[in-house]
Amino acid sequence: MPRRPSLCLALLLLFSLPHAVLADFSLDLPDGERLDVRVWGEDNTGPLFVWLINQYGETEGPHNLARRLAERNATVWQVDLLDSLLLQRSNEVVRNLDGAPVAALLHEAVDSGRGPIVVTTCDRMTVPLLRGLRAWQEEATDMNAVAGGILFFPNLYRGTPVAGEEPELLGIVSATNMPLAILQPELGTNRPRLEALLATLHRAGSPAYGWLVDSVRDYYLLRSVEPEAVELEAMGGPIPFDVTRAILDTPTQLLAATRLLAQTPRPDRPAPLDEEAEAPVLPAFGLVERPAYDPPGYDLVDARGVRHQHTESLGRVTLVNFWATWCPPCVHEIPSMNRLAAAYPEDEFAIVSINFRESPAHVLNFMEDVNVDFPVLMDEDGAVSGEWRVFAFPSSFLLDRQGRVRYSVNTAIEWDTDEVREVIDRLRAEDTY
Known part of the structure; x- marks a missing residue:
């Protein structure tokens, strides 16, 4: 048990870090909407993470990660798209989000002169992330201005299929050729599908990389003693040792993935998109x-x-x-x-x-x-x-x-x-x- 004392000390520090410099701003969108952006590490000179808050809303876990990244000279822009756009927190709404808001964030990030720039999120919010990367590509004058995306336990499927049938990936996956890093929990539900997801991205031209996060399940980043969202109640209670270790390792993983993505060649144009494959599949209820x-x-x-x-x-x-x-x-x-x-x-x-x-x-x-x-x-x-x-x-x-x-x-x-x-x-x- 020699590792536990140091881990306990790290955990104490994790939840008692001093607040990094905060400088919030709002970004006006062409359609009249506005995105509220929370900034961590405004005066830092390291990489810029554009962080899309998960569909269940803000949780303490991502805030603590942002603080720790700011302590390591990174800047983090955290944005809750659903809250800013006054949208319902549902699977269907997330799957139907277009990429315009994320593209606007990336343009603003490029204009800030910071870099390398990486956009990151988890679960179903990876869908608007990929759409945003592609929408930014369509308008960008310098394809090297954004390093790519980091996806935690992505759910990029058109919907829940009839039990016993394989799920279908959304069309945006086959239309993504920007560099990506996928951090997949070893015990996550979609762990067996990671290779197929990477193969689809590779066929599209994306130099996508995959990492397994040992001994944890999906949503490990959102673990909390007392979750605020009803949907995350099962993630409540004492935080297991393996989850604590994975969370403590996450800033290092993010910074390492960013360096890798920044060194990876980017395409000179976006990949073609099959619009029909973008339509979500409605869930089948009952028998x-x-x-x-x-x-x-x-x-x-x-x-x-x-x-x-x-x-x-x-x-x-x-x-x-x-x-x-x-x-x-x-x-x-x-x-x-x-x-x-x-x-x-x-x-x-x-x-x-x-x-x-x-x-x-x-x-x-x-x-x-x-x-x-x-x-x-x-x-x-x-x-x-x-x-x-x-x-x-x-x-x-x-x-x-x-x-x-x-x-x-x-x-x-x-x-x-x-x-x-x-x-x-x-x-x-x-x-x-």
């Missing part, structure tokens, strides 16, 4: 009927050490549910799943849940507080979730008595409803052959 197909199956040990295989589902209707304890909707639907399981004989209907990349000890501890009346299988490396093409949590699949997928759900629902029971009863009544 979605699927053409019958054989799923990849599973052979996993549950939290108590008992092995379970997909063949156990043969002869009875089975609900296979993919979930995680850090997912509030997943936890919310457990009681209704318990009630649904209790309504049928075990040889007629069963529920099997598959936990995504958590440890048996953690799940058993969770089950001391939350009653779970069905087996919890441990997908500790996420391989089974990937084979089933799970994109969002929770995702569920309703199997017929032949073990084939007949319905899927990509959101949390109330499971003990007449609608669900009618579907289960219909599948129970079908002939096995």
Whole structure:
């Protein structure tokens, strides 16, 4: 345990740093809108980070990172696009944001004479970031004036697909050829898709780089003892050791990525954009009927050490549910799943849940507080979730008595409803052959 004393001291410093020099300003946009910009390290001479606040609003984590960057001679412009533009904080709004506001910020950054200039953000806000980079390219006179973008756990997909189908990347990904650095949490939901994302960017001409952030999940930068946003409640409570270490490493990673991007050649023109591929995909709600197909199956040990295989589902209707304890909707639907399981004989209907990349000890501890009346299988490396093409949590699949997928759900629902029971009863009544 020799590293803990120094880490604890660093953590104390992290949350007690003196405020860097602040000099806020507003940027008027051509359409009459205005962006409010908070500046950290105004008098510094190092790189300039244009930081887009995440879709859930300001949190203390990014502010602390901005302070620490300012302590290392960087300047940070933090902008909450949704707040400045009076837009709703929703996935759909973020996916529909155009790049004009970000492009205006980049023009202002270039005019400031600072550099190198990098734009950074996380999650779905990476969509307007890429659109802004491309919009800036279309108007720029010097393509080398902006070094590129740094993306934390990006979500660049058109929307949540029907459970069991692969998500589609938005068209802007195939139209991005500026240098990018992607910092992907090792335990993040989209970790298995990082290589495909990088390949798409490379085909577009982007010299994109990818780094794995060890032992953390998505949203680690937004961890807080008492989150202000309801959507981040699952990120609350004591901050784990690995998250603290990753947060403390982030300024060094940002500065190193900036140096790399600044040395990377930039294109002389933007890549072509497929406008049709920019249209978001609307989410599918509730039970979605699927053409019958054989799923990849599973052979996993549950939290108590008992092995379970997909063949156990043969002869009875089975609900296979993919979930995680850090997912509030997943936890919310457990009681209704318990009630649904209790309504049928075990040889007629069963529920099997598959936990995504958590440890048996953690799940058993969770089950001391939350009653779970069905087996919890441990997908500790996420391989089974990937084979089933799970994109969002929770995702569920309703199997017929032949073990084939007949319905899927990509959101949390109330499971003990007449609608669900009618579907289960219909599948129970079908002939096995």
